[in-house]
Amino acid sequence: MGISERKEREREEMKTMITTAAMKMFLEDGYAKTSIRNIADAIEYSPGTIYLYYKDKDELLFEVQGQAYLKLLEAFKQNVTSTDPLEKLEQLGKTYVSFGLANPELYDLMFIIRAPTNVDETTHGHNGDATFNYLINLIEECIQADLLIFKSANQAALQIWSMAHGLVSLNLRCRLKVMIPEEASIPEILHKAIEEYLLSIRA
Amino acid sequence: MGISERKEREREEMKTMITTAAMKMFLEDGYAKTSIRNIADAIEYSPGTIYLYYKDKDELLFEVQGQAYLKLLEAFKQNVTSTDPLEKLEQLGKTYVSFGLANPELYDLMFIIRAPTNVDETTHGHNGDATFNYLINLIEECIQADLLIFKSANQAALQIWSMAHGLVSLNLRCRLKVMIPEEASIPEILHKAIEEYLLSIRA
DNA sequence: TGGATTTACTGAACACTGTTCAGTACATTT
DNA sequence: AAATGTACTGAACAGTGTTCAGTAAATCCA
Numbered sequence: 001m002g003i004s005e006r007k008e009r010e011r012e013e014m015k016t017m018i019t020t021a022a023m024k025m026f027l028e029d030g031y032a033k034t035s036i037r038n039i040a041d042a043i044e045y046s047p048g049t050i051y052l053y054y055k056d057k058d059e060l061l062f063e064v065q066g067q068a069y070l071k072l073l074e075a076f077k078q079n080v081t082s083t084d085p086l087e088k089l090e091q092l093g094k095t096y097v098s099f100g101l102a103n104p105e106l107y108d109l110m111f112i113i114r115a116p117t118n119v120d121e122t123t124h125g126h127n128g129d130a131t132f133n134y135l136i137n138l139i140e141e142c143i144q145a146d147l148l149i150f151k152s153a154n155q156a157a158l159q160i161w162s163m164a165h166g167l168v169s170l171n172l173r174c175r176l177k178v179m180i181p182e183e184a185s186i187p188e189i190l191h192k193a194i195e196e197y198l199l200s201i202r203a
Numbered sequence: 204m205g206i207s208e209r210k211e212r213e214r215e216e217m218k219t220m221i222t223t224a225a226m227k228m229f230l231e232d233g234y235a236k237t238s239i240r241n242i243a244d245a246i247e248y249s250p251g252t253i254y255l256y257y258k259d260k261d262e263l264l265f266e267v268q269g270q271a272y273l274k275l276l277e278a279f280k281q282n283v284t285s286t287d288p289l290e291k292l293e294q295l296g297k298t299y300v301s302f303g304l305a306n307p308e309l310y311d312l313m314f315i316i317r318a319p320t321n322v323d324e325t326t327h328g329h330n331g332d333a334t335f336n337y338l339i340n341l342i343e344e345c346i347q348a349d350l351l352i353f354k355s356a357n358q359a360a361l362q363i364w365s366m367a368h369g370l371v372s373l374n375l376r377c378r379l380k381v382m383i384p385e386e387a388s389i390p391e392i393l394h395k396a397i398e399e400y401l402l403s404i405r406a
Numbered sequence: 407t408g409g410a411t412t413t414a415c416t417g418a419a420c421a422c423t424g425t426t427c428a429g430t431a432c433a434t435t436t
Numbered sequence: 437a438a439a440t441g442t443a444c445t446g447a448a449c450a451g452t453g454t455t456c457a458g459t460a461a462a463t464c465c466a
Contacts (some may be wrong), residue, residue, distance in 0.1 A: 118376045154382045159396055162369030173321045179357045188436045191360055200403045249445045
């Protein structure tokens with residue numbers, strides 16, 4: 001019976017049609033300013049239809065977040081090319097910061113925006129695991145080679161991620177203007193901060 | 204002519220009445236879930252009245268943010284008691300983290316929430332200056348005594364604030380659950396992270 | 407093939423949001 | 437006492453996420 005298979009396929013096509021439009025509009029206008037009606041308009045369906053495929057706007061966000069995490073993972077894989085673990089860690093850190101600077105709306109929706117998805121991590125927790133594991137594995141590699149001052153990978157990841165996220169998210173909320181008056185020099189200074197920080201945690 | 208003075212006084216009273224109610228409701232339910240109508244109900248006025256005192260919801264946020272920054276500054280002054288600059292820096296860092304953990308909604312509205320106030324820092328930039336200067340002065344003290352690896356106070360502030368904000372804000376968005384499974388141990392681990400970080404940036 | 411059933415979709419409706427503004431009632435001034 | 441100024445109201449506007457009775461087409465079964 002090929003009909004049910006075709007219907008399943010059509011359903012998946014519809015779902016990706018919705019998320020593709022949603023992703024595009026989230027990136028252009030931000031999550032908050034993108035309404036279900038706008039998305040429905042973009043794909044030329046009625047608002048109610050979207051609810052036949054996603055239970056609410058938050059589930060749509062969750063879906064888009066998953067894609068965004070993969071996009072970040074791709075950036076990691078593409079830019080972390082060195083053979084030296086510490087150098088790889090630096091490449092990862094700089095990739096993270098560059099990603100946040102280049103895709104502010106995306107970064108916002110991945111890590112900053114408030115939504116059920118971002119709060120109750122019990123059901124929605126395993127969305128960015130692959131990307132996070134990439135960091136953890138790299139850190140473990142560094143620790144096993146005795147290259148960092150940390151004893152546990154979790155401890156190291158906590159600090160390293162916090163530093164990187166702090167830099168990016170404070171910038172996204174314009175909190176760095178007091179410290180960095182010239183907007184143009186922000187990328188350079190943030191990369192320098194990552195560099196320096198990683199120097200300071202070397203064993 | 205005492206009438207215009209009385210009117211000015213009454214106007215100020217009304218403004219603080221509004222911001223007091225707003226602050227309370229922002230803390231309890233969050234900024235997004237608090238509506239102008241809710242605030243108006245709480246102070247027993249019509250919604251339109253609020254707009255006679257504040258031009259929009261964002262201006263209300265700005266006002267409450269100012270109070271929140273002062274509250275944080277108070278916490279700094281109360282907890283930073285040591286005579287040793289490095290110890291003072293540690294006390295400040297831990298106070299910052301504790302503040303964020305104890306007042307999640309307040310921290311959210313101060314540093315995380317997205318609003319015109321938080322984005323265009325040209326007109327709204329000087330709201331938290333006193334609190335920020337407290338940090339800068341302390342860092343300058345450390346640098347002048349050659350206690351830190353940094354050469355410039357701005358450079359140091361960038362890293363230190365980013366680390367602290369990263370820890371607090373990732374926690375507020377439940378991003379630490381992958382690294383810290385037990386919720387109860389979060390405060391201790393975050394304080395430990397601050398401790399360790401400050402050790403790693405000692406000259 | 408023809409009638410019953412399942413499926414996909416619509417768009418009006420509900421309860422909310424921030425914000426505006428004509429209208430009103432009271433305080434102050436002349 | 438009449439005219440002016442001020443403070444406040446609450447209905448209205450345009451938007452939001454979400455639901456659901458109604459419809460039309462596709463599928464199934466006899």
